[in-house]
Amino acid sequence: MPSPVAQYEPDPVTMVAFHRALAEHADGLKAYAARLLGDPIAAEDVSQDSFLALFRHLNQVPAAAYRPWLYRVARNLCLDQLRRRKFKLSLFRDLQKDEDQPFVPADADAFRPDQLIEAREANAAIEEAIQLLPAKFRDAFLLCEVEGMSYEDAAAVLGCPVKTVSTRLFRARQRFKSLVSRQIKV
């Protein structure tokens, strides 16, 4: 059932803040959702839905709270999707796993240089390590380490105390460090 549309016309200053938030956070929000969902296509929808929700609540959210508000909404949307389409998501992941297999070019004019493969493998290893983190630790890691969010904002997104965020982040870093030990060149 659609939510009722708020009949609210934002003032120009608020619109500037909204546009700025769009420019600054749309990509990060999509990246965050993509890592939670494992599906970049759905992630863009989540990102857009979050901004739509923000627009409808512009008169209720202070500009300083846009970022945690957006991430909070995006997280809710992702959790909702994960809950409601576990089966469908598993199909998507299977498909993605298939796509990760070595690609055999169908055309003679397509090729893949070794460097690209190496870079892609390293990237995939890091993404995989993030996915291997326990959900609670991954949440804190994605927000603070990947998205560069402050502990306070991350706490607002996750709905937990700041101290909990710092502890989860520490645990996440410990595990992540050991998972990517092959890639770390100290």
Add this chain to the structure above:
Amino acid sequence: MRMNCRICQFELSQCLDGRLPSGRRTLVMQHAAGCAGCASFWSELQAAQQLVLRLRQPHVSGEFRERLFERIRAGEGTPEAVFHEPVPMATKIRYVLSGAAAAAAVLVAASLWQKDAPRSAPPGRPTESRPTESRPTESQPTDIAKTDAAPHRGHDGNGLVPRVDPNAALAGFAPSQLTTDLWARETARQFKGNFDNARRFAGSLAAAPVVQPDSPAVRVLHENALGAKRLGAVLLELQDNYQRVDLGNLHHDLRFLIDQLDPLLLQERSPDAARRMATLLDGVRNLANLPDEMAVIGRASDNDAADPVVVRLCSTRPEVFKMLFMQLPADPDATGFLPDPRQRSNVFTFGTECGQVWVVRRSVAAQHELRLQVMFQSQDGQIRIQAAAGNDRDKPN
């Protein structure tokens, strides 16, 4: 607080985020300097963070803003799933303290309202929670499929009445699935064609002393530049949003080209504008190698009913779809096209809610003068088959 390795490592994590007061930071660093384990932990922590910073950040698609504001203008409400997650008390208090009490109140009220409201969407159908039906989604048919793919009915100028069922006529012919890798390669090929043409015409116009704004050369230049811009944007989208191609170092040139083309395409058509266009295109001339240097990542299985990226691109980039593929059947005077048997490998299909859409690559049609057999059924019920040259790019549309 007494310093030991456990505390030190926990605080080093905070140190990485600049969370420690300077006095405490000095203590932690002093301990790390004298402790091999903590020193190693600190170095690894920094190296791991560097790895994370190198992660590729996906970008939202070019139409993200436009689609968002379309939804806003259409009066679409807040997606209901926003309120599915109960908001913890700590967050509510934090919102109250930060002056956002109203936001928290709305969330709580909506959560309660959602609990009472009947759930119309069945589990496993997330797209049905969307409050509008106007927005293109994976599960919705593409505009193209709605407008062009449906069989057309009616009389043509020659009194031929199309009554042949194309599905029956094409029975036994199973084309390959239109997959993202094929879409990407076709985009790259067409991009090269447009880019080369634009470069050639920009060069010749730049050398001309006078340029008539409405001359065919100017029109061709603009058409090709616009085409290159649109196709390039799709390639960037395939790379950034879907991770299905890797443009390597060329993606910088491509982004630059697209950014710079926008104002140039709006400028008055003059020798000066043509010169600027020629300079721009010459500066990114390496993009002519894009089809060779682009790596296509992964490939959907032929068993899939529809490649979701293809369905999405058809919906969000209808203008590019038409640049890349000729759709079959699409002639209002005919019920079906039968591709020449020698060219059937160039026919592809993909599924939409309106059924299968059949397409032919435009580049192949142009290169090999793909011949299509057009089937007609006359009023006396006799089926005629006549050959039609397929290199007329606009014929089937």
